Every structure is written in structure tokens, then in C-alpha cells.
């Protein structure tokens with residue numbers, strides 16, 4: 004038996020567990036709660052895990068249930084969690100960069116996709132600086148809007164702006180309003196600012212760094228950046244059109260808004276769906292066809308090594324190219340005159356299918372643990388938790404504790420677990436030095 | 448522009464369309480209907496397509512709506528469709544055996560996986576013989592049971608036995624009883640006989656032929672046969688346990704039965720789910736967790752080159768091995784000391800993901816075309832149509848014609864279209880004689 008502490012990379016998932024444990028203990032302090040008494044264990048666990056995994060999913064009314072101290076805790080846990088996830092990707096890339104295996108190879112690629120030339124400290128400082136600058140810009144814009152238009156006191160405007168700026172850039176999505184952003188549905192200053200913050204956080208640091216260097220010379224972009232940017236544009240466009248068309252007349256969502264309001268609300272909800280987790284329309288009243296598309300967008304998620312969750316844009320885009328090559332009968336998968344390694348294709352398949360298996364298992368578990376939760380709502384909650392989106396049709400708070408624990412496990416596994424398990428196994432890999440004869444079973 | 452008639456293989460999908468068209472015209476004859484007047488176009492189209500694609504999905508009450516002539520038509524269309532599907536796989540394997548591309552490669556493998564040494568006619572005769580023998584055995588057992596136990600006249604017993612024998616072995620699933628097999632839920636003679644017929648038809652001819660030769664020497668089995676048999680046993684076991692455990696106390700399904708009855712009903716429903724399409728419990732009253740598992744089983748389906756649908760057992764099993772190899776960091780996917788070709792892995796991925804895309808698109812379309820169909824019921828209908836299972840929670844008949852046409856398209860594409868499109872494209876393939884430099888974008 005080897006100790007899990009033998010290799011530094013193995014500590015990371017335990018560090019996240021420890022962070023969630025500390026967060027749970029802190030959220031159980033009576034000072035964290037608005038009312039007298041302390042929060043129940045599962046409520047505190049769910050909230051802490053949701054913050055650390057930047058899911059932003061809530062089992063209680065965030066503004067009413069937690070005290071200001073509780074809100075400060077949420078901010079700190081979200082910020083540490085979000086930074087930790089990016090730091091994790093970076094550190095692991097340096098530790099296991101030359102080893103093979105699921106995440107080893109993947110993280111080695113993170114480096115070649117943008118994080119070149121830096122040592123650990125330098126990269127972490129750059130990540131921290133980008134976060135600081137982005138959150139500061141968001142805070143300034145939101146503060147001015149809250150202070151000047153909504154007549155908040157300057158102190159309150161600053162605090163609420165900062166809180167939501169951290170939630171937005173880290174793609175968490177806790178809100179200090181019981182209706183999330185529904186009250187701001189027609190306010191472009193609030194909605195567009197937060198949407199841009201979410202987009203910046205969800206594109207991924209390798210891509211951000213590469214875009215900062217060469218955003219004008221699209222031809223020199225790495226395949227990773229090309230896939231992330233085109234995937235993001237494609238899905239944003241699809242989501243926007245779907246929300247606008249399917250919800251145009253829905254009296255519970257876009258129906259009552261004028262045309263400009265419909266466009267703004269569709270854009271905001273579209274951006275928030277692939278990981279942001281805020282909502283400016285009532286998701287419980289979406290049409291079932293919109294819900295279905297929303298599930299797909301949540302499952303795909305954002306960019307690699309970002310604060311977004313899901314199977315990631317590159318995974319989705321790569322699989323599209325794989326299918327396209329296959330039905331055209333091309334021997335190689337080629338993107339912009341670059342051949343995609345067979346190993347990378349297999350990684351993409353593995354990530355996507357493990358995601359499908361997790362969501363399927365979670366949905367069956369949630370259905371089995373509850374009496375009256377319809378299948379579609381269970382699927383939505385589970386997909387949202389797995390992809391750490393945090394959106395809900397409104398059932399999270401009424402789930403029994405056992406079902407809430409299922410969602411906690413999904414958030415952790417969706418965010419930390421796949422990286423951790425993959426790396427741990429990769430570090431143990433035995434190599435084969437011979438190959439067996441090839442066989443081609445019939446498929447399909 | 449090349450003509451689609453240039454290559455004989457391209458005729459096949461048109462032949463199936465022609466068969467459906469002829470079937471639709473015949474089902475619209477007043478003589479096919481029990482009541483005066485003729486069936487509406489969409490009803491006739493749906494029923495003919497459902498029979499030809501061996502889906503067995505019904506928009507009307509099969510015994511009450513159609514005349515005996517209509518039932519004979521159903522039998523003929525099912526038999527021609529089922530035989531045609533197997534004949535298609537065999538013929539195409541001979542035509543395109545040395546070409547590359549999605550289905551070209553696949554069908555070449557069908558040959559190596561069991562259909563060796565025969566010319567077209569010999570293989571077709573063997574297939575027809577197996578069908579004839581299997582359906583005869585089923586007919587004899589069912590006739591005796593209907594005649595001796597249920598006091599049918601001998602003529603009626605023989606006709607109903609033959610009708611259901613054809614439906615079972617071809618994995619179609621039309622029934623001459625409005626409740627399908629619910630009235631026989633505790634009759635092992637009826638349920639087990641039909642279940643064995645469905646299993647025999649769904650395992651696939653390459654595997655049947657190989658098992659007939661060497662069923663005792665499991666070590667000499669091809670990888671294809673190994674994956675099909677183990678996959679079938681695995682999924683049958685999982686489905687059986689799920690049905691039994693999740694439905695044990697459900698008053699709408701297994702609840703009222705005694706223990707032996709519960710075991711029989713769970714086994715029957717389990718076997719029917721991966722393509723048979725009969726049901727001996729009311730599917731509209733299944734728990735939502737059972738529905739979720741049922742969706743998964745339907746989607747996977749049966750063996751390749753069989754009368755079953757879905758993405759097929761080998762595809763599912765292969766993907767499992769791919770994931771297992773990936774998380775273990777193995778460079779090759781190895782099954783019983785045979786390395787699986789990279790091309791075969793890519794085919795499996797393509798087949799599975801095209802299935803996911805079809806089901807997702809179909810579900811969104813069905814939801815968009817209806818007002819009050821819940822998402823989970825839409826997903827169930829669409830999965831059942833795509834995988835030509837034919838099970839329903841009972842909403843098919845109340846869908847608007849546009850939504851029924853969506854299901855027709857899914858049945859056709861799920862059954863004939865993927866083979867046809869894949870082959871057609873494969874026959875057009877241009878080869879690349881140079882390779883681009885390799886790149887490894889970040890995934891997950």
C-alpha cells in the first residue's frame with residue numbers, strides 16, 4: 004500500500020475536502036446565520052461545497068438565511084475555491100507534465116496551450132492579478148449603478164457590487180437577492196456587466212493569456228484557443244436564438260418584456276447557463292423544450308482551466324470534429340491543418356462519457372431518493388450540480404437531505420473529482436511494452 | 448453530380464422508403480380498417496413505418512383499429528422489414544467490404560465476425576432458415592398454450608401465436624391485445640416464450656452463427672461475440688435487478704403480484720426493454736427512476752446485424768473498455784489479449800454520439816410541437832422510436848400528427864438511415880495521402 008501523500012499531486016483533492024470541511028464548520032457558526040441558532044449540518048455542507056466548487060447552488064434563501072458574516076464567508080470560500088481550481092490545473096501541469104495518463108497528458112497540454120515559460124509562482128501571480136483586475140472592474144461598474152440609479156448608500160452599493168463581482172468572475176452565482184437577477188431583468192448595466200464577468204471567467208486562463216498576446220492574429224492561435232473561442236461563439240449564438248424563439252411568448256419568462264427586454268434577457272440567461280448560475284428569468288416557468296436545450300448547454304460548460312464546469316468546450320468541439328471526420332471517411336481528425344492526436348480524442352470521449360454516466364447515475368439516485376420530483380427536474384438539478392452551474396427550477400431547498408448530499412457529491416466530483424481521480428490513477432500507470440494483435444469488432 | 452443509383456448499395460435506403468410507401472398505401476385501404484372508412488394518412492404512415500422498421504410502436508389500438516387483413520399486412524411488413532434489415536447488413540458487407548468509411552469498415556467486420564465463407568445467396572438463405580425455424584418453434588409453443596389453457600379455437604390460437612411469434616423474433620412488438628402482454632403478466636409460458644424469441648432475434652446473426660459453431664469453446668469466440676454475449680448478460684442482469692428493486696412495492700406495476708409473479712414480470716419487462724417492445728406491466732405507472740434506467744437500456748439496444756435497434760451492445764461495451772483503458776492510463780484498449788483498432792473506437796464514438804444528438808434533437812422537437820407533454824415522456828417516446836423499441840408510456844396516440852411524423856423520422860433514421868447515410872458517404876470518400884502535424888488541445 005502506497006500512501007496517498009506520497010506524491011504532492013495527490014494532496015489536492017484532500018485539500019479541497021479540507022476546505023469544504025472548514026467551510027462547513029464556519030457556516031455552522033451561529034454568527035453566520037441571520038436568525039438565532041445555527042444552520043443544520045447538511046445545509047452548511049451544501050452551501051460550503053457549493054461555494055468552494057463555485058457552483059452557486061443554494062438550498063436556502065441566500066440573503067434571508069445567512070448573516071452578513073455568512074455572506075463574507077461565502078465570498079471568501081468562492082474566491083479561494085475559484086482561485087484554487089485554476090491553481091490546481093496549473094500546479095498539476097507542472098508536476099505531472101511529462102507523465103502519461105488521462106489528466107497528466109491533459110495538463111501537460113494546458114501548458115503548451117498557453118501557460119508557457121513560467122514557473123509555478125509566476126503563473127499563479129498572473130492568475131491572481133487577472134482575477135483582481137477583472138473583479139475590480141466589475142465592482143466599480145456595479146457600485147456606480149447601485150449607488151446612482153438604485154439609491155443604495157455608497158457602502159451598501161460597494162459591498163453588493165463586490166459580492167456579485169466575485170460570484171460572477173468565479174462563475175459561482177450566489178446572489179444577495181432572493182430572485183437572483185430577476186428584478187434587474189431589463190437593466191443592461193447590471194446584466195451585461197455580470198454576463199461579461201462570467202464570460203471572462205469561463206473562457207479559461209490558457210486562452211485568456213493567449214488572447215492577450217495575439218488576439219488579432221487569429222491564424223496563429225493554438226487549436227485549443229481556436230476551439231474554445233469558436234465553441235463559445237457557436238453555443239452562445241445557439242442558446243441566444245433558442246431562448247429568444249422558444250420563450251418569446253411565454254408569459255412566465257420573456258412574454259411580458261418589450262423587444263429590447265426580450266433580447267437582453269435572452270442574452271443574459273444564455274451566458275449564465277453555461278456556468279454563471281445567475282438567472283434573470285424564472286427557470287421554473289421555462290418551456291420544456293428550452294429546459295432540454297438548457298441541460299445540453301450546462302453539460303457542455305465553458306473553457307478548460309477556467310472557473311466554468313461541464314465537460315468543456317474543447318471536448319464538445321473535438322467530438323464534433325471526430326464525428327465529422329468519421330462520416331466523411333477521413334482517416335485523420337484535422338482542424339485547421341493540425342491532426343488531433345488519437346490520445347486526445349480518447350480523452351475527450353472519456354471525459355464526455357464519464358459526464359454522461361455521472362449525470363445518469365445522479366438522476367436515477369435523485370429520483371430514487373425522492374417521491375414527487377419529476378424526472379426532468381431531477382435531470383436539471385443533477386446536470387446543474389455536475390457542471391457546477393447552480394441554476395435550479397426551484398426544487399433544491401425542498402429536497403430531502405440525502406438528495407442534497409447527492410448534489411454535493413456531484414458538485415465535488417464534477418469540479419474536483421475527475422481531475423483528482425484521473426491524476427491519481429495516471430501517477431500509478433504501468434506501461435505495456437508489447438502490443439496485442441488488433442481486432443475490429445462490429446459496431447453499431 | 449453523381450446519381451444516387453450509381454452504386455447498388457445506395458438503392459437500399461430508397462428500397463426501405465419504397466416499402467414504407469407501399470405499406471402506407473395498403474394500410475390506407477378501407478379493408479385494412481375494422482370500422483368503415485380508411486385510416487388517415489399519418490396513422491397509416493406511422494403504422495407502416497413502425498412495422499417495416501420493426502419498432503412496433505402504435506398510434507392506434509392495434510386489435511380494435513385494424514381488420515384481420517390489416518393484421519396480416521402488419522405481419523407481412525414486419526417480416527419483410529426484419530429480414531430486409533439483416534439482408535441489408537449482409538449485402539452491404541459483401542458490396543463495400545474492402546472500402547473504408549463508417550459503415551464500409553463496419554460491415555466488412557460483420558463478415559469477419561461470423562459471416563465467413565458464404566456468398567450472398569447462401570448467407571441470405573441461412574438467415575431466412577433461422578428466422579423460419581425460430582418463428583415456427585415460437586408459434587408451436589404459443590399455439591398450444593392459447594389452445595389448451597385459454598380455450599381459443601385452434602385456428603384463432605394458431606393465428607395469434609403466429610402473429611406474436613413474428614413480432615417477437617423480429618423485435619417489432621405489435622400485439623393483438625390492447626394492453627400488450629399485461630393480461631399474461633403471470634403466465635410464464637407466454638412471457639418466457641416471447642422473451643426467448645426476442646432475445647434470439649436481438650443477439651444478431653453473426654453471433655448466432657458463431658455460437659452455433661462453437662458455443663462451448665468460449666475462448667475461441669471473436670471479440671465481437673464476446674462483447675455481445677457479455678454485454679447482453681450484463682445489461683439483462685442490471686435491468687432485472689432495477690425493475691425488481693425499484694418496482695417491488697409500486698401498486699401500479701409489480702406491487703400486486705406475488706414473489707414469483709414479480710420475478711417473472713421483472714424478467715419479461717427487462718428483456719422487452721432492449722428492443723422487444725412488448726410490455727407486461729403498465730409503463731405509464733413506472734417510477735421515474737425506473738423510467739430513467741429504461742431509457743438507458745432502450746438506447747443501448749441489442750446486437751449488431753440483428754432485428755434489435757439502439758447503438759448496439761458492442762458499441763456500449765467498447766466505450767466502457769475505452770474509458771477503462773483511459774483512466775488506467777493504458778496506451779491500448781485491450782480485450783482478451785486483442786487490441787481494438789483506433790478506427791473501431793472512433794466508429795463506436797460516432798455511433799453513440801450521433802444517437803445522443805438524434806435523441807436530443809428529437810426530444811426538443813417533440814416538446815416544441817406539443818403543449819402539455821412532459822419532458823420525461825417526450826424523451827421516452829423519442830428514445831423508444833430511435834432505438835425501434837416501441838415501448839410507450841401511453842402518449843403516442845394523443846400526439847399531434849406533426850409529432851408523430853417526428854417519431855416516424857426517428858424510427859427510419861435510427862433503423863435504416865444511419866446505415867444508409869454512413870455507407871453512401873463512405874462510398875464517396877476521398878483519401879488523404881499526406882498527414883498534417885499533430886496537435887493536442889486541452890480537454891475537460
Ligand SMILES: [K+]
Nearest residue numbers: 058175280392
Ligand atoms: K456556477
Ligand SMILES: [K+]
Nearest residue numbers: 502619724836
Ligand atoms: K421493437
